[in-house]
Amino acid sequence: MASKLPHLLLVVSTLLCSLVHAGYSSSGGDESSGGSASNSIGTSKCDKNPLAELTFQLSGSNLHWPCDSTKNIYVQSGRYVPRNVIVTRAQLQRDTAFVALPRYKQGVPFTLGKVNLKKGECLTKIAPYPCWAIQEEGNCQALQSVVDVAVDQNGLLWALDVGIVNTLEQPIRRCGPKIVAINTANHKVVKSIDLSDLVTAESRLQFIVVDYSKDNKPFVYVADAGARSILVYDITGNKSYRIVLPKATAPTSDVLYVALTSKADGTSTLFFSYLSSSRLYSIKGEYLRVGQGAGSIIDVGPKPFGKQAVLLGADGGTSLFFRYKGENDIYLWDSETCFKASNLQEVQRGGDCRLSTQVLPGHKRFMWALESNFHDFISDRTGCNGASIVLHPVVKECDD
Numbered sequence: 001m002a003s004k005l006p007h008l009l010l011v012v013s014t015l016l017c018s019l020v021h022a023g024y025s026s027s028g029g030d031e032s033s034g035g036s037a038s039n040s041i042g043t044s045k046c047d048k049n050p051l052a053e054l055t056f057q058l059s060g061s062n063l064h065w066p067c068d069s070t071k072n073i074y075v076q077s078g079r080y081v082p083r084n085v086i087v088t089r090a091q092l093q094r095d096t097a098f099v100a101l102p103r104y105k106q107g108v109p110f111t112l113g114k115v116n117l118k119k120g121e122c123l124t125k126i127a128p129y130p131c132w133a134i135q136e137e138g139n140c141q142a143l144q145s146v147v148d149v150a151v152d153q154n155g156l157l158w159a160l161d162v163g164i165v166n167t168l169e170q171p172i173r174r175c176g177p178k179i180v181a182i183n184t185a186n187h188k189v190v191k192s193i194d195l196s197d198l199v200t201a202e203s204r205l206q207f208i209v210v211d212y213s214k215d216n217k218p219f220v221y222v223a224d225a226g227a228r229s230i231l232v233y234d235i236t237g238n239k240s241y242r243i244v245l246p247k248a249t250a251p252t253s254d255v256l257y258v259a260l261t262s263k264a265d266g267t268s269t270l271f272f273s274y275l276s277s278s279r280l281y282s283i284k285g286e287y288l289r290v291g292q293g294a295g296s297i298i299d300v301g302p303k304p305f306g307k308q309a310v311l312l313g314a315d316g317g318t319s320l321f322f323r324y325k326g327e328n329d330i331y332l333w334d335s336e337t338c339f340k341a342s343n344l345q346e347v348q349r350g351g352d353c354r355l356s357t358q359v360l361p362g363h364k365r366f367m368w369a370l371e372s373n374f375h376d377f378i379s380d381r382t383g384c385n386g387a388s389i390v391l392h393p394v395v396k397e398c399d400d
Contacts, residue, residue: 089147100148102162110128191235280302280311310323310324310356328371330359354371
């Protein structure tokens with residue numbers, strides 16, 4: 001069903017357009033489309049935000065605190081600076097979003113959070129997950145700076161903790177890098193994996209994906225942009241590998257994007273590309289799981305129009321999502337087809353203020369986009385209110 005999500009999405013957006021052009025907007029209770037705010041007659045052009053009830057604004061100023069006195073202590077001690085909080089990655093599970101809040105700057109009280117995606121709460125509070133105790137900076141048994149998260153088919157949340165805080169100011173290594181697995185059913189930590197033996201002095205860990213072999217054994221893949229590597233951890237076998245990528249794949253070691261596709265028969269493929277690279281590459285999961293990198297990497301092809309492209313995510317099936325650097329139009333590509341411009345399908349037209357950092361499947365069977373003005377955040381241009389962050393379904397707007 002996952003591989004059919006983009007098709008469903010496009011059908012839904014087409015229905016929304018045709019309904020509005022015919023003088024109607026969809027009803028608020030339609031579970032398949034996600035609904036819009038109300039029924040209205042006589043509307044002559046498309047609603048620019050047809051799924052407003054499913055658009056959630058996230059803010060560093062809107063966190064869930066146990067009490068006001070705790071918040072005041074954090075503010076007065078400098079451990080909470082609202083404008084320094086940003087959500088960069090997310091995973092959806094039913095009506096819950098698990099979010100990564102990296103400690104890029106001083107004053108981020110917790111680095112792994114949870115958001116309830118409920119109608120009527122467009123500005124939602126971000127709560128620490130699974131609890132406050134695991135968020136303590138400087139405690140190596142706790143989370144230091146989570147840069148990415150992944151929820152697997154068994155309901156385990158895998159958090160990639162790089163162990164370094166204040167990375168955009170004056171970086172401080174609090175602890176070694178690790179992966180922490182949390183059971184989302186009972187909110188208990190079930191595993192912690194020390195990555196110290198897999199990294200080098202040049203390592204810069206950025207993204208995490210979880211894969212299952214055909215015999216249902218879990219594996220974790222981590223993108224290490226600084227060391228030009230894919231780290232592989234065999235959870236069941238308690239083994240690990242570091243697959244070094246060919247130099248040709250990395251003109252500069254900037255951002256190493258990764259996304260995992262999966263066919264109906266369980267065959268998985270990891271697609272990867274550096275932002276600065278002009279090409280897209282892939283390697284099958286069956287090779288990653290045994291640490292076989294040499295001779296296994298496929299050059300998928302050049303990025304369309306010679307532009308730098310951001311790999312935003314996958315749909316759980318065979319489709320990937322992209323945008324071009326500095327642009328926010330989102331494109332879908334079915335990895336079963338040739339990687340060329342004519343096979344890219346525009347699924348969302350972007351605005352001017354925010355850029356998508358991720359596209360992910362989830363709530364109400366939509367594909368969702370996480371957007372922010374991260375470019376302003378890293379250059380301290382967000383002002384007192386901090387970053388502008390929005391999580392919403394991917395819907396292509398209708399032409400006027």
